[in-house]
Amino acid sequence: EPEVTQTPSHQVTQMGQEVILRCVPISNHLYFYWYRQILGQKVEFLVSFYNNEISEKSEIFDDQFSVERPDGSNFTLKIRSTKLEDSAMYFCASSEYFRGEPQHFGDGTRLSIL
Amino acid sequence: AQTVTQSQPEMSVQEAETVTLSCTYDTSESDYYLFWYKQPPSRQMILVIRQEAYKQQNATENRFSVNFQKAAKSFSLKISDSQLGDAAMYFCAYRTTSGTYKYIFGTGTRLKVLA
Numbered sequence: 001e002p003e004v005t006q007t008p009s010h011q012v013t014q015m016g017q018e019v020i021l022r023c024v025p026i027s028n029h030l031y032f033y034w035y036r037q038i039l040g041q042k043v044e045f046l047v048s049f050y051n052n053e054i055s056e057k058s059e060i061f062d063d064q065f066s067v068e069r070p071d072g073s074n075f076t077l078k079i080r081s082t083k084l085e086d087s088a089m090y091f092c093a094s095s096e097y098f099r100g101e102p103q104h105f106g107d108g109t110r111l112s113i114l
Numbered sequence: 115a116q117t118v119t120q121s122q123p124e125m126s127v128q129e130a131e132t133v134t135l136s137c138t139y140d141t142s143e144s145d146y147y148l149f150w151y152k153q154p155p156s157r158q159m160i161l162v163i164r165q166e167a168y169k170q171q172n173a174t175e176n177r178f179s180v181n182f183q184k185a186a187k188s189f190s191l192k193i194s195d196s197q198l199g200d201a202a203m204y205f206c207a208y209r210t211t212s213g214t215y216k217y218i219f220g221t222g223t224r225l226k227v228l229a
Contacts, residue, residue: 031215042221043159043205048214056214076167091159095215102149103217105159 002026003018006092006106013082014114021077021109022049022090023092032075033093033103036060079111087113116141118208124200127196128228134181135191135223137206143167147209149187150180154202162204165189175183194224201227 005024011021018080023030034046038085047057049067066078069108079086088108117140127133139148150162161166165173173180177194193200208222 043219045216107158
């Protein structure tokens with residue numbers, strides 16, 4: 001069964017550095033998402049992406065964050081200048097166009113900011 | 115705005131027994147989808163079951179079933195014949211049928227299965 005893949009599985013970065021989290025969604029999917037889960041807390045929506053543009057973003061997704069689909073297969077989340085509070089698990093998800101289809105999640109990237 | 119509430123931070127169940135995890139939500143929409151996802155220690159989010167709001171019939175997937183009460187805005191998950199592999203964090207999620215179809219998650223219930 002096709003899967004959403006995320007790399008790296010764990011990223012350790014110094015505060016203030018830029019990080020790029022990578023995702024390869026399922027190939028025929030059209031909607032892409034990033035979610036964040038701070039340790040011990042619920043999964044929170046960050047951003048959705050459709051037709052090569054952001055379709056919705058949460059208040060968490062401030063100017064430090066950006067997303068890109070550079071080559072038709074990868075879907076990246078960039079944090080420009082990381083803060084301690086960015087430490088979390090980041091999940092990528094994708095879904096087909098049909099509204100009833102569930103989102104398929106990757107295994108997540110654990111981001112640790114030192 | 116929609117909200118999802120899971121009032122049970124942790125539940126325990128004996129192996130082979132049945133357990134019910136609670137979820138309530140708040141919405142003004144009439145058409146939406148509800149999901150239960152399982153997150154084992156391996157951390158991948160795995161779809162357990164889904165329910166379309168316009169369907170009266172409760173969804174069932176093998177040992178997993180839901181009790182969907184639309185008027186009460188309740189969506190509980192019943193796990194029958196619990197197995198050790200069911201131990202995980204379970205998240206209830208709401209998804210609108212318009213806009214970007216994002217998920218709104220509850221805070222999760224950690225399920226322990228006792229041998």
